[in-house]
Amino acid sequence: MQKDSVLYQELREVINEKKSLRNPLIEILHKAQDIFGYLPPEVQEFVAEELNMPVNKVYGVVTFYNAFTMKPRGKYVINVCTGTACYVKGAPRIIQMLTEILGVELGETTEDKKFTLTAVRCVGACSLAPVFVIGDDTYGRIETRAQLQGILDKYLKDEV
Numbered sequence: 001m002q003k004d005s006v007l008y009q010e011l012r013e014v015i016n017e018k019k020s021l022r023n024p025l026i027e028i029l030h031k032a033q034d035i036f037g038y039l040p041p042e043v044q045e046f047v048a049e050e051l052n053m054p055v056n057k058v059y060g061v062v063t064f065y066n067a068f069t070m071k072p073r074g075k076y077v078i079n080v081c082t083g084t085a086c087y088v089k090g091a092p093r094i095i096q097m098l099t100e101i102l103g104v105e106l107g108e109t110t111e112d113k114k115f116t117l118t119a120v121r122c123v124g125a126c127s128l129a130p131v132f133v134i135g136d137d138t139y140g141r142i143e144t145r146a147q148l149q150g151i152l153d154k155y156l157k158d159e160v
Contacts, residue, residue, distance in 0.1 A: 003046060010035050011043070015050045025051065025061055029068060038069045066120070074109045074116040076155050080132040083122035089129040090143075095119065097145050098132075101152060114156065135160070 014031045018024040028047060033039050039062050048055040062068045078098060082091050095106065098117055102110050109116040125131045128140025134155060142148055154160050 007035050008046060011046065012050065015047065019051060025058065029061060033068060038072050040070060072109060072113070074113050076114060076134050077116045077118060078132055078134050079118050079120045079123065081123045081130065082119045083126070085126040085129040086131055091130045094130050094132060094142060094148070097148050101149060
């Protein structure tokens with residue numbers, strides 16, 4: 001992607017707006033990920049150049065925080081909770097059903113770029129265990145493949 005593209009122009013505007021903040025890097029990286037969908041090396045290099053900092057500092061932040069990804073994600077990211085309560089109440093079964101339905105393993109994105117399947121440590125909804133989150137929507141107490149398929153169908157049809 002050309003560094004004079006519309007996306008890079010948008011990112012440059014964000015950087016110019018935020019760079020006077022005390023520690024702007026994380027906020028800028030969040031916006032960059034919103035713009036590009038992920039943070040490939042070229043975007044990290046661009047941010048480093050614009051902020052006049054070493055690219056390894058940007059890379060270090062990107063690889064440290066789970067909120068950032070260097071791989072393209074699907075339109076909908078499915079975060080399956082693997083915290084203790086969810087794990088004990090069936091998170092591995094939820095993950096297995098999702099991998100079978102979607103045809104991807106954890107950390108992968110479906111071919112149609114609709115879903116990315118990930119696991120997270122805790123979503124803070126232990127009473128609903130096992131839990132998974134898609135965007136801002138939390139789903140819990142899923143027991144059957146049919147329930148799971150019904151939820152995914154809403155996203156496949158973009159009815160959310």
